[in-house]
Amino acid sequence: MTTYLIQNAAILGGAPTDLLLRDGVVAEIGDGLSADGAEVVDGSGLVALPGLVDLHTHLREPGREDAETVLTGTQAAAMGGFTAVHAMANTEPVADTAGVVEQVWRLGREGGYCDVHPVGAVTVGLGGQQLAELGAMADSAARVRVFSDDGHCVDDAVLMRRALEYVKAFDGVVAQHAQEPRLTEGAQMNEGELSGRLGLTGWPAVAEEAIIARDCLLAAHVGSRLHVCHVSTAGSVEIVRDAKRKGVDVTAEACPHHLLLTDELATTYDPIYKVNPPLRSREDVEALRAGLADGTIDVVATDHAPHPHEDKDCEWAAAAFGMLGLETALSIVQETMVDPGLLDWAGVAERMSATPARIGRLAGQGRPIAVGEPANVVLYDPSVRRTVEPGESASLSRNTPYAGMELPGRVVATFLRGRATVLDGKLT
Ligand SMILES: NC(=O)N[C@@H](CC(=O)O)C(=O)O
Ligand SMILES: [Zn+2]
Numbered sequence: 001m002t003t004y005l006i007q008n009a010a011i012l013g014g015a016p017t018d019l020l021l022r023d024g025v026v027a028e029i030g031d032g033l034s035a036d037g038a039e040v041v042d043g044s045g046l047v048a049l050p051g052l053v054d055l056h057t058h059l060r061e062p063g064r065e066d067a068e069t070v071l072t073g074t075q076a077a078a079m080g081g082f083t084a085v086h087a088m089a090n091t092e093p094v095a096d097t098a099g100v101v102e103q104v105w106r107l108g109r110e111g112g113y114c115d116v117h118p119v120g121a122v123t124v125g126l127g128g129q130q131l132a133e134l135g136a137m138a139d140s141a142a143r144v145r146v147f148s149d150d151g152h153c154v155d156d157a158v159l160m161r162r163a164l165e166y167v168k169a170f171d172g173v174v175a176q177h178a179q180e181p182r183l184t185e186g187a188q189m190n191e192g193e194l195s196g197r198l199g200l201t202g203w204p205a206v207a208e209e210a211i212i213a214r215d216c217l218l219a220a221h222v223g224s225r226l227h228v229c230h231v232s233t234a235g236s237v238e239i240v241r242d243a244k245r246k247g248v249d250v251t252a253e254a255c256p257h258h259l260l261l262t263d264e265l266a267t268t269y270d271p272i273y274k275v276n277p278p279l280r281s282r283e284d285v286e287a288l289r290a291g292l293a294d295g296t297i298d299v300v301a302t303d304h305a306p307h308p309h310e311d312k313d314c315e316w317a318a319a320a321f322g323m324l325g326l327e328t329a330l331s332i333v334q335e336t337m338v339d340p341g342l343l344d345w346a347g348v349a350e351r352m353s354a355t356p357a358r359i360g361r362l363a364g365q366g367r368p369i370a371v372g373e374p375a376n377v378v379l380y381d382p383s384v385r386r387t388v389e390p391g392e393s394a395s396l397s398r399n400t401p402y403a404g405m406e407l408p409g410r411v412v413a414t415f416l417r418g419r420a421t422v423l424d425g426k427l428t
């Protein structure tokens, strides 16, 4: 295995130093290091962060290998600086058995680009009727700790209560896609003056907030751990802030697109901007940024949701919900949080590596860059600007809302346990 000597990289944006990655771990950190036979990587001007961990990725395999496979999705993840992703359960078949989660986990291992931690479905077939075999998935080789019906809300309060109770046995967490189904029937975009003007069925903030409030109460009642997927409204941030103040064991994520884009983009009627939950108002975007800065929102998760051309290249109402996210996440976080001074690089590492790893109960991921720790490291150049070219994506899909947009920063290298998955900005 190649030994890498990274010279003059700024760990968490601090003073430049050298790092020696050998035998899968960070072997040495210090100035003027040398090592016989090591491959030298010039880290000048680069920020070294712990390998990123995504709590919310759609890899589409099994079932929709035309949109993404475990291999292509993990390649996109590596290009984005990730060393671990949680693969959502809304595949075909649904990841609701030990067999399916083990298959996805194994495909990740075989690919070797990024650790894949399958999320188990909460209910059989995401049907919302009957609890899936949570214990069997937890005990499987995939060691599932995060359970979600993402794409669907576990709206039955009794089922949600049972799931929260059940996962306590193995320190699991239920990740809720908070969407009250009756309030969002046929919903297409954020409910507001604009949805009325565009003639698209509105998706009220309260449809998200009502479920989050209920679930915080349920989690408190049964003394369990709740995670809220893709928080998108100012009201949701307020509810989570309040619940945390009261001691509820709740964590929340925000997605890069909700930190940058607003519902104004729906005026284009271009379904590239159609996502669940929908893009919201400028005030919501500001509240999410503030919540992420003060720790109310614990993590940035991509909700990378690849869709093939035919599912997006149609009229708005018929198009699929979702957008790509893995390869642009760090750039969007730089643009929306770091450059405006809301978060420093240590804060980014916390929200994109350490905390998501802790929520997923991952060992060996989200660890600090320190001697003896697994060599999961990303080298990032915050000083460059690049124009997003969908054709250059490692993903099988092209549905990025940032096409043609100039974004700051570029992932130069990603190391997974000391092996380079990305070097010189390219997959190895
Ligand atoms: N976010 C989306 O718009 N779509 C996701 C489902 C989801 O995350 O709810 C998908 O699977 O495509
Ligand atoms: Zn969702």
Ligand SMILES: [Zn+2]
Pocket: 056, 058, 088, 150, 151, 303, 305
């Ligand atoms: Zn999702």
